[in-house]
Amino acid sequence: MNVLQELLEPTGEPDGWAAYGDEKKERVGFFTDTSVCIGCKACEVACKEWNLIPEDGRVWTGESYDHTSQLGANTWRHVAFVEQRKPLFGNGDGSTGLRWLMESDVCKHCTHAACLDVCPTGSLFRTEFGTVVVQQDICNGCGYCVPACPFGVLDQRKIPSTLNVGHKPDLPAIGPIERGGKEDGRVWKCTLCYDRLKGGHEPACAKACPTKSIQFGPLEELRERADARLAKLEAEGWNGAQLYGRDPDDGVGGFGAFFLLLDEPEVYGLPPDPVVTTRDLPEMWTNMLVAAGTLLAGIASLTLIGGRR
């Protein structure tokens, strides 16, 4: 029951992380500073290469330079492109210039992760680094995490697992190909390169980023760096600069991967006030038990009181 207790009185630490005891490592994450993103998509490519993610359709969307559109089973880094008629600087020379915003989106590795909470198999788990990862040998594709995530990060992989080799057919597939020809059926998302972290390397996207828009490191250090960066942008008069997910007091207890944005979150397709759905679960269970009791009493009384005709 201490799990429910944790929901009622959050400790501010990632749920389940404490169980590692001595094996617990420093909590790491990403600080994605969109003010220096140049939209090169090296992160998307590096992520695909390293994690052997299959292609996700070749669609011309007509939406600026964005052709992957959203995070999903086969897109773990997604660069958003927003064209705006709004000056980059707000300190007013009266200019009505245009600006082009780019943001590399990723799984937020929430402190209180809804996907992890609702996963019925225990496939989603908290790593010793405080990140959230899907164990592909456990996931049975129930899909509960998909609508539970307040950011729409996870999705089910609908293509055959024989294609799991990505676009490098000479490389071995990840794990045995269990059901060749049929769709993979499991859910996939960013692992924050769990395998690379284990080996003491930084995640592929951060390694590949040429402008340090994606910064990897201990979360506490990244938060300090972000605060300093925000203060600098404010002093320079940038329009709309704000941190997103930096605050450990937000609806998901702070993001493990947070952002510096140049406009409101919804402009980038992000929720302005995400809340971990399981925050309300103790109340929901209580409510359900009362409903179940009422159902029992209701059927019993309508059956026992009154005739059989």
Add this chain to the structure above:
Amino acid sequence: MSEQLHPLSDLDGKPPGTTSWDGSITEAGTQMRSYYGRPIIKEPTWTWEIPTYFFTGGLAGASAVLSSAARVARNEKLARRALYVGAIADLVSPALLISDLGRPERFHHMLRVVKVTSPMNIGSWVLLVSSGASTTAAVLQALGKWKPLRVAASIVSAFAGPPLATYTGVLVADTAIPVWHEARHELPWIFGASAVASAGAAASMFVPPRDAGPARRLAVAGVLAEGALMQAMELRLGKIGEVYHQGEAGKFSLAAKGLASAGAALLARRGRKSRAAAVAGGALVCAGELCLRWAVFKAGFQSARDPKYVVESQRKRVEHEGTKATTKPGESPAPPGRGA
């Protein structure tokens, strides 16, 4: 929250989903600040098996209770038929759930942990107990053997039934989908009432009218309660609830109301005298309850598909409660460790 659009001629007249400088048009045709009108959250990956299971699971749970209550009331016919209906529904239910999985052969992974934070995990355990108990009781009843074990199994299924009939309301409410999560107070009650109505209706179909009085009362009471609860839910949801009047959810919702109330009226007026009316009325109510589950199911998809529901409900929260995920210059971030 939508800003004024710049009337740039080269961007005018584009179909929904395409962008203008400061706003884009979403699925429902709303012009707002969003990312090319794309959804913020994902629609569920669940297919037809899930709403159908919501119906069969509810039917199984409430039928088990009805069977035991009828046994206590010494209404043997009703007790037996309700037991069989419940057992069949309890057998169909896991088959539906397994068939919906992306990896059906791994269904037993649901039972490798006990996890109170996952309604689907708890539901799997409840279904296992309920299904095992009610089929055991039904088989022993049919064979006429081992009465003590049969009685014990019936009692277990009667107590597993109510949670089975109501947990699915928690299951859908425990997601980021606005029309489901914001209805978390009502959904378990609506699903419970719907389960009572379907169990009563199914029993009215299979039991001779002179023994089916309790079943008809349950069907009528369930339909009435669920109608009132749906109204209460829509009242609470406000604008988010508009999906219950649009698209597929709207159609299923209308069908649910029409079928269930026609069936309940038929059962109440003629079900006592005419077996044919009882069968027709019971079938109508069952169809109505199935439509109700589909209405709730489809409403969730529609609510997820359009970013306006996510943004509007969260912006309202930002205004009223001051909660948010952004830190603007000059705002001091909260000290770490306070949690969500």
